Amino acid sequence: MTKLAAPRLNTESSVQPPPAPSARSRGIWLHVVLVVGLLVMVVPFVWMVLGSFKTTAELRQLPPTWIPENPTPENYRELFTRLDFPRYFFNSTVVAVAITLGNIVIGSMTGYALAKLDFWGKRALFLLVLGTLLVPGVVLFLPQFVLVSNLGLVNTHLGLIITTFAAPLGVFLMRQFMLSIPDDLIQAARVDGAGEYRIFWNVVMPLCGPALATLGILTFLGAWNAFLWPLVVATTEELYTLPVALALFAIGQQETNFGLLMAGSLVVMLPVLIIFVLLQRYFTAGIAMTGIK
Amino acid sequence: MTQRAAVATEGATAARLPDGAGRQRRGAKQNLIGWSFALPFLVLFAVFVAGPILASLGMSFTDMRIADIRNPFAVDIVGFENYAALFQDERFLRAAANTAYFVVVAMPLTMAAGLAIALGLNQAIVKFRTVFRVGFYLPVVASVVAISVVWRLILNEETGLINGILGVFGIDGPGWLTTPELAMPSIIAMTVWRNLGYQMVIFLAGLQAIPLMLYEAADIDGANRWAKFRYVTLPLLRPTLLFSAVITLIGYLQFFEEPFVMTEGGPLDATLSVSMYVINQFGFGNYGYAASISYVLFLAIAVLTFIVFRFLRPQD
Secondary structure, eight states, X not given: OOTTTSOGGGSSOSSOSSOOHHHHHHHHHHHHHHHHHHHHHHHHHHHHHHHTTSOHHHHHOSSOOSSOSSOOOHHHHIIIIISOHHHHHHHHHHHHHHHHHHHHHHHHHHHHHHHHOOOTTHHHHHHHHHHHTTOOHHHHHHHHHHHHHHTTOTTSHHHHHHTTTTOHHHHHHHHHHHTTSOHXXXXXXXXXXXXXXXXXXXXIGGXXXXXXXXXXXXXXXXXXXXXXXXXXXXXXXGGOOHHHHHHHHHHTTTTTOXXXXXXXXXXXXXXXXXXXXXXXXXHHHHHHHTTOO | OTTGGGTTHXXXXXXXXXXXXXXXXXXXXXXXXXXXXXXXXXXXXXXXXXXXXXXXXXXXXXXXXXXXXTOTTSSOBOTTHHHHHHTTOHHHHHHHHHHHHHHHHHHHHHHHHHHHHHHHHHSTTOSOHHXXXXXXXXXXXXOHHHHHHHHHHHTOTTTOHHHHHHHHTTOOOOOTTTSHHHHHHHHHHHHHHHHHHHHHHHHHHHHHTSOHHHHHHHHHTTOOHHHHIIIIIHHHTHHHHHHHHHHHHHHHHTOOHHHHHHXXXXXXXXXXXXXXXXXXXXXXXXXXXXXXXXXXXXXXXXXHHHHHHHHHSOOO
16 A cells, blocks of 8 residues: 555544554654644753752853763752751641542541532532632732731641641542442441441442542642642741742752752652652542543 | 542532432431531631631721731721722733633643643554553643752753753744743743643543444444544534543633742732732732732633633533
């Protein structure tokens, strides 16, 4: 089959086992384009990682180098000894873990009520959850700040946590998943004399593994990367989370310290990137569960 | 991140809300059990989310300043004065224009780039699909602040990566973030780069839901690739396009981390966004005024989202 003679009918067909020459050459071009695209995506990360091991002198050198000439961990040492990165790391971890646990527990309880129980006001509650799913943080943070400061929670871990401890997304996601659990199962447990709380804990929750994993990952990610609220509530360095510390370094006194900023960026990104690479199937599950098929 | 995920089902689920129809009448016990599960959420939610939505509106009609923080109810009501002042405020108008510029340019570019990558990856012949997917998705999961810091360095005039590469070819690269005309396009380029992976995943899911049968039927009719894209792929992607457009629109209208970290809104306010202006005014202690800006943004988001829904909803 020559290029010209290739029948119009099946050049596109992906089920045809031996690809026609035209399809093969198109496949090569496709791969070239995709690989170039992939490089554009990955090179900034590579540049950051390599740069974080360079000396300030080398980073200012012209023409710039790719591979560090004298690799040094100095930037990391500075982050973790001279600057207070262990504390920021601790703050980020505490806040993100607490928010994740809160959303898992409260999201499951409320999601269960909305999916499987019948009570007065249920529809109104669900509409409330739906209606506020997409309210922008920039509308909320002002009154939240006034409230939190009157509760004496400004510049505390609890203040960083409390406003997103029970987010509508978790409720929505768990409700959607729990709808797929058969009612018969719950009825059978009731017939066997199990109480409502035992049914929730021993019958329903063990079936929610994938949904809980997805919700946990999405929430952790959001909390770890959160910027606006921690920026507003953490008023002294002791309470900074990693993104706040990094952003303020980048526009403040460390502005010209490229190596340090690259190392700092890597430290902020790394936990999330590890979670993503290890658990990436749950990310697609998250998109599927929130509506798209 | 958390906000993006859920808009698509709103229409779908509202239709099949089980509301106890056909079941036996609920007893007091059932109500009690139901609410005991829902109460922790309701309390936290009412205090920290629902309340603030209303409080924010209330604040926007007052002259509340940082000094009033202990007595938020002792402030003077100024009616629509904040809103009137807003439309005389040149910095706000500048921020609104910048935000519009950002959304109008970055939104279609991000969607088109994501769709193109998804179409490419969806070809059966592509090998190592997972590697590509992970690679393109990396910037989506990474902290936007950290990404912005790295790009601030990449775009640096003297020692940045871009100008370093241009230098190899003897080109003297400009100050990407320090030239007023170039700062916004640079931020847009970075934003498209950062978000196209999310669009890719959404579009891949949408493409895989299209039955192969339809393409086979088109083959039999002798349709070429463009015709198949135009008359099979695009119409069937409509719900996906709607989801993607709404999520992108809502996210992009609020953009602020990128200019906050990369340009601090400069040079000469060229990258000041509406969200960033809210935060600036909050920083100056003008709480009432900041609230009115945030509510204008909220309103714009609601109206524009509604318009996108009208334009892109599936046509029966």
